[in-house]
Amino acid sequence: xxxxxxxxxxxxxxxxxxxxxxxxxxxxxxxxxxxxxxxxxxxxxxxxxxxxxxxxxxxxxxxxxxxxxxxxxxxxxxxxxxxxx
Amino acid sequence: xxxxxxxxxxxxxxxxxxxxxxxxxxxxxxxxxxxxxxxxxxxxxxxxxxxxxxxxxxxxxxxxxxxxxxxxxxxxxxxxxxxxxxxxxxxxxxxxxxxxxxxxxxxxxxxxxxxxxxxxxxxxxxxxxxxxxxxxxxxxxxxxxxxxxxxxxxxxxxxxxxxxxxxxxxxxxxxxxxxxxxxxxxxxxxxxxxxxxxxxxxxxxxxxxxxxxxxxxxxxxxxxxxxxxxxxxxxxxxxxxxxxxxxxxxxxxxxxxxxxxxxxxxxxxxxxxxxxxxxxxxxxxxxxxxxxxxxxxxxxxxxxxxxxxxxxxxxxxxxxxxxxxxxxxxxxxxxxxxxxxxxxxxxxxxxxxxxxxxxxxxxxxxxxxx
Amino acid sequence: xxxxxxxxxxxxxxxxxxxxxxxxxxxxxxxxxxxxxxxxxxxxxxxxxxxxxxxxxxxxxxxxxxxxxxxxxxxxxxxxxxxxxxxxxxxxxxxxxxxxxxxxxxxxxxxxxxxxxxxxxxxxxxxxxxxxxxxxxxxxxxxxxxxxxxxxxxxxxxxxxxxxxxxxxxxxxxxxxxxxxxxxxxxxxxxxxxxxxxxxxxxxxxxxxxxxxxxxxxxxxxxxxxxxxxxxxxxxxxxxxxxxxxxxxxxxxxxxxxxxxxxxxxxxxxxxxxxxxxx
Numbered sequence: 001x002x003x004x005x006x007x008x009x010x011x012x013x014x015x016x017x018x019x020x021x022x023x024x025x026x027x028x029x030x031x032x033x034x035x036x037x038x039x040x041x042x043x044x045x046x047x048x049x050x051x052x053x054x055x056x057x058x059x060x061x062x063x064x065x066x067x068x069x070x071x072x073x074x075x076x077x078x079x080x081x082x083x084x085x
Numbered sequence: 086x087x088x089x090x091x092x093x094x095x096x097x098x099x100x101x102x103x104x105x106x107x108x109x110x111x112x113x114x115x116x117x118x119x120x121x122x123x124x125x126x127x128x129x130x131x132x133x134x135x136x137x138x139x140x141x142x143x144x145x146x147x148x149x150x151x152x153x154x155x156x157x158x159x160x161x162x163x164x165x166x167x168x169x170x171x172x173x174x175x176x177x178x179x180x181x182x183x184x185x186x187x188x189x190x191x192x193x194x195x196x197x198x199x200x201x202x203x204x205x206x207x208x209x210x211x212x213x214x215x216x217x218x219x220x221x222x223x224x225x226x227x228x229x230x231x232x233x234x235x236x237x238x239x240x241x242x243x244x245x246x247x248x249x250x251x252x253x254x255x256x257x258x259x260x261x262x263x264x265x266x267x268x269x270x271x272x273x274x275x276x277x278x279x280x281x282x283x284x285x286x287x288x289x290x291x292x293x294x295x296x297x298x299x300x301x302x303x304x305x306x307x308x309x310x311x312x313x314x315x316x317x318x319x320x321x322x323x324x325x326x327x328x329x330x331x332x333x334x335x336x337x338x339x340x341x342x343x344x345x346x347x348x349x350x351x352x353x354x355x356x357x358x359x360x361x362x363x364x365x366x367x368x369x370x371x372x373x374x375x376x377x378x379x380x381x382x383x384x385x386x387x388x389x390x391x392x393x394x395x396x397x398x399x400x401x402x403x404x405x406x407x408x409x410x411x412x413x414x415x416x417x418x419x420x421x422x423x424x425x426x427x428x429x430x431x432x433x434x435x436x437x438x439x440x441x442x443x444x445x446x447x448x449x450x451x452x453x454x455x
Numbered sequence: 456x457x458x459x460x461x462x463x464x465x466x467x468x469x470x471x472x473x474x475x476x477x478x479x480x481x482x483x484x485x486x487x488x489x490x491x492x493x494x495x496x497x498x499x500x501x502x503x504x505x506x507x508x509x510x511x512x513x514x515x516x517x518x519x520x521x522x523x524x525x526x527x528x529x530x531x532x533x534x535x536x537x538x539x540x541x542x543x544x545x546x547x548x549x550x551x552x553x554x555x556x557x558x559x560x561x562x563x564x565x566x567x568x569x570x571x572x573x574x575x576x577x578x579x580x581x582x583x584x585x586x587x588x589x590x591x592x593x594x595x596x597x598x599x600x601x602x603x604x605x606x607x608x609x610x611x612x613x614x615x616x617x618x619x620x621x622x623x624x625x626x627x628x629x630x631x632x633x634x635x636x637x638x639x640x641x642x643x644x645x646x647x648x649x650x651x652x653x654x655x656x657x658x659x660x661x662x663x664x665x666x667x668x669x670x671x672x673x674x675x676x677x678x679x680x681x682x683x684x685x686x687x688x689x690x691x692x693x694x695x696x697x698x699x700x701x702x703x704x705x706x707x708x709x710x711x712x713x714x715x716x717x718x719x720x721x722x723x724x725x726x727x728x729x730x731x732x733x734x
Contacts, residue, residue, distance in 0.1 A: 028665075
């Protein structure tokens with residue numbers, strides 16, 4: 001699934017994130033994963049992979065209002081991995 | 086049936102309810118308890134007729150909570166009980182005072198044993214609320230109306246210290262609506278919530294801890310100090326008392342509420358015997374009229390503190406006088422078998438006897454006045 | 456870490472492209488959801504990582520706005536961790552004492568019947584301290600909506616047993632797990648209130664996953680609508696995560712909520728239009 005074109009994307013307010021990781025299992029296409037980056041408060045941050053559908057589940061489950069969700073008018077073909085069916 | 090200004094015989098409970106309605110009170114909530122119950126009955130009957138609401142609360146805790154909510158929306162609201170019920174209300178009384186919400190609370194007390202509860206805040210924390218003690222139904226009618234004005238003027242609760250006799254005595258009164266606001270205009274209730282500022286960035290939070298929208302954290306020091314400063318201003322402005330025959334008095338009797346009426350009759354008899362006795366009647370129990378008491382006691386040999394309890398107001402009398410003149414208690418615990426405060430002390434002759442003892446420097450009997 | 460979750464569906468050797476998330480997309484797009492609900496002044500708060508209460512708050516505020524009640528809503532807030540969220544909420548509020556929000560809401564509604572009155576209370580607040588208040592407010596059919604944030608603990612004091620704590624749940628004052636012989640049984644407040652004639656709408660939801668959050672929103676919409684129709688008392692109980700008060704890792708919060716609390720305090724609509732729902 002993570003090789004599907006991104007139909008949506010998110011903006012993450014990294015400063016406000018508390019690294020609770022609730023967004024990870026909430027994402028239906030499983031395109032959120034924890035990164036190794038930390039914010040100024042020391043919390044580990046999530047990162048987004050290709051294949052977001054813009055469903056907004058992450059926004060619903062984030063306790064710190066860290067997500068802004070967009071749906072792309074055209075699937076972002078340029079962001080898919082190349083050449084693998 | 087709307088309130089009539091015609092003078093007629095009215096039981097105190099009814100007169101007080103009518104006075105509150107004349108002052109614009111449109112919300113009341115209460116729980117039955119003697120001798121407060123009839124006040125609830127009258128509000129229950131009359132408020133719906135005036136487009137208001139009266140709730141039979143499930144306990145005194147909810148009675149004051151409901152009055153809190155009503156007052157927070159800007160309505161003139163009241164509740165009440167007797168001393169025990171007031172005890173239950175104290176956490177809310179404290180917080181309502183901090184939230185600067187105007188309400189009027191009636192203690193139809195069982196005697197005078199609730200003086201400490203009324204004047205020392207009664208609940209947790211640093212606060213006092215304004216306490217007014219009428220001595221008659223007629224005075225209660227005026228004080229009730231003034232209480233709503235003062236509560237709005239200061240954004241502060243006002244407690245009215247009534248009792249069984251005021252509740253159940255019928256006097257000929259007329260409930261004339263008194264206009265306080267023309268001479269003392271009230272600020273608009275911008276702080277009250279009505280929903281309308283939702284979503285504007287200026288919505289309100291009527292709260293007792295200094296929470297502010299749009300910022301984390303609170304500053305209780307600043308918030309509580311501001312309340313204390315306001316109470317200092319109230320204390321300077323709202324002292325009320327009556328002084329009779331104090332100019333030449335050698336003995337000054339200090340008494341409040343219904344008991345003061347009996348003291349008046351006693352003093353009349355003592356004066357007729359040639360004893361120079363005066364009466365100082367605090368009408369505001371908080372702020373206690375200390376400076377006026379000092380002036381009234383000037384030249385007296387002795388001050389006799391007359392109260393129907395084990396000795397509570399005497400603390401404030403002694404604090405005011407600071408040892409400048411001896412203070413002796415001439416009251417005591419005195420109630421009826423049901424504990425409603427109809428004690429043997431409520432007798433002009435008995436009071437005169439005790440005052441006579443104090444006047445002549447004789448030992449005044451201590452203990453139960455039966 | 457969740458490293459093991461990111462390899463699904465990708466064949467060996469595929470690079471996983473990380474998408475930048477620090478700015479909105481440059482191409483043509485529609486914003487589907489903003490950071491904070493519009494009835495909020497800011498998003499910063501000091502509640503714990505993984506706390507479920509802000510999830511419920513978002514749905515409450517969005518529901519009020521969608522129903523056109525932003526300029527008519529008055530919230531009465533109890534005392535608990537959620538009290539701190541009042542700084543964020545851009546609706547008129549009255550701060551009440553622990554357990555005492557229903558009576559304050561009652562007085563306010565009687566004087567402002569045109570307003571949408573709701574309470575926001577935790578389980579310690581509503582079901583311990585304020586049990587009498589909420590029951591009588593419901594029995595009288597007061598036309599207000601009481602909202603319960605139920606995480607089965609007193610969160611603000613550090614994780615102590617409440618009337619809704621489930622049997623076996625460890626808290627600081629039931630450290631071996633709630634034992635019926637020592638600590639009695641939990642109170643299922645939604646079920647209790649549904650049986651009172653004054654209640655019109657009663658529902659219980661849970662924010663342990665996105666579907667649960669969406670369901671929470673639907674129940675809130677129905678509860679507020681019930682108040683707007685003047686049907687009587689409405690009640691929404693929202694189960695929320697409290698990993699701190701449950702002494703579990705944050706990421707295990709949703710699973711614990713669904714499994715442990717959800718098994719006892721069952722999600723669903725218990726009463727609609729004044730009629731008990733067959734369950």
